[in-house]
Amino acid sequence: MLWTKKDLLGLEYLTPEEIELILETAESFKEVSTREIKKVPALRGKTAVNLFYEPSTRTRVSFEVAAKRLSADVINIATETSSVRKGETLIDTGKNIQALKADIIIMRHNCSGAANMLARALDISVVNAGDGWHEHPTQALLDIFTLKEKLGKIRGLNVAIVGDIAHSRVARSNIWGLTKLGANVTVCAPEMLLPVEIEKTGVKTSSNMDEVLKNADAVNVLRMQFERDEDAAFPEQLDYYKRFGITEERLSRAKNDIIVMHPGPINRGIEMSSEVADGKNSVILEQVTNGIAVRMAVLFLVAQAREAKI
């Protein structure tokens, strides 16, 4: 199986085989980060540009580390200090970066579809580091990678995703990735935070956390941002924690070895208790470590696809 896509825009657009290929490639890259000299020459002479329209530390740093461990040169553009502030359009910014002969743009943007648009306008690779409510493919890939590492497989697993599904790109990418690989996915949220017709993606929906946890092999807990969306109704914070918060007490009724994941940053006491975040079921820091391997794999594959084309 050969990777042929110049971009990674979302998991909806990938075949199960392509997802597996990224995971396999990540597996082989994971070892690099355990070496004394944490570097391979795979992308030597390549330039990756981090173009972040939304504040993000963890994803940006993870991509930067991944690119550097592949020996790529990394440029960080924070839009607050660039000509974007002067009203430059996204496509103009992208074309300028392309004219600098960069090879890969890694973009975070607050508008859904921004990465799709940029990828269409450019010849160089675009890796989506999160666009609006749409997709955050590398986050889902690292979640799936971690799950597979822990439980040995994805097919047949019962995975719960809990939180603000409606406004979550992490949820959407996880849904596509997990269902494509054969997991049984249930999204769990107050009704008002479930997007319309989400069942058509192949997931079950529920608003009963305890019911969902009973059979879950893993639960992916989304970050709740109660202040974020001014035009949607939001549940009351305390009531949310009572009904959906992942606590020790609630986990005591779940499978003993249930995997607890979180894309970070965690709001302790809002969607998850501190005890759970730091507890035996949590794989949250392992997710962060795996994120590097997964992003190395993605950068490597898209760069290689470009090379094959040229």
Added chain:
Amino acid sequence: MSILIKGGRLIDPANKIDAVLDILIDDNKISKIAKDIKTQADTIIEAVGKIVGPGIIDMHVHLRQPGREDKETIVTATAAAAKGGVTTVLAMPNTSPAMDCAENIALLKEMISRDAKINVLVCGSITKGRLGKELSQAAMLKKNGAYALSDDGCSVDDDELMFEAFKKAKQAGILTICHCEDKKISGKGVINLGYNSTRLGLRGISNESEYKRVARDIELAEKAGAAVHIAHVSCRQSVEIIAKAKKKGIKLTCETAPHYFSLTEDALLGYDANMKMNPPLRSFEDLTAIKQGLKDGTIDAIASDHAPHTENEKDIEFERAEFGVVGLETELAVSITELIDTKLLDWSKLFEKLAFNPARILGVDKGSLSQGMVADIVVISGEKDWVVRKNELISKSKNSAFIGCSLRGVVDYTICNGKIVYKK
């Protein structure tokens, strides 16, 4: 100046004609319609194998002048119209300034008489500045040449004010055209609410935001006894509500736009802002209902909702891009492709929707090919295909939803007021 159109298949729903006949135009009028006219003429158009029909009357067009001449002007819009077989447009009042007083209409009419290639009728605004707060003077607008009133792009939210508007329009004897949208429901939505809005992570616009307002406007118009026309019907429930009201004998008419019977929300899956319009492209079920409504007569007219926007306003992040698409150059061909080719309508019915009914709704003596009428005529190669190319669009803005599409039906000639205003 005389023009003789020879040997074409003449379609004139007003006179129930569908036959091979010649038309003779003298000065600006149709002087004779008969088989094999032998008279000499200054210009002879050989139309054997072609369709000859009344020029299209598009009752929903944004000329953008005055105010947004960077998007479109009367010169470019009417040239685009002529190319599309359109001989009359109703210019929507969402200009800057809005068409809410005699002075502004006079200003626009002056520009029209200077620049327009085809007939341009003016639509006044229901409220001052289209702000939905204070009524414009319906009688005054009518006296100064407005053919209808609309707050185009906006709905008057206040029920009482809208009722008052209908009463005033009734007194003035002028038609009210309603953009039916409850913005409290549609909110910041950018595409149809459904599986696709969920997949794309975009805010949705429900059918409800449209049909609830359709129901309200019909109810208020009925209570006031006023004539009402519903603009750009896009969803199943609106069609049902209108059909029911018509059955009850309420006097109302409505239009849909070509994109609502040719495209669905699936066109949005690539975040193409040229597919972004308001109301949004709906589901296949809605498209089917629109087609059925055209067939059974619930939907009276087809209008383009021609809405030019510059590339700077379209080639940006999807949710920030403007709503609307250009349509003057493609509406006839899309209609032929989707309605004639599929045998949903015959040519007579199609010209009813594109010319005869709009004329009737607006109360103008156009839309048919009777002897003695001003000659607004289109000659079409009804079975010829063409591909919509961005660089071939003559509208100032290129935001067409049909770029790259193969369409059927090529306009060979457009004749307006007895003059050839477009020739392929």
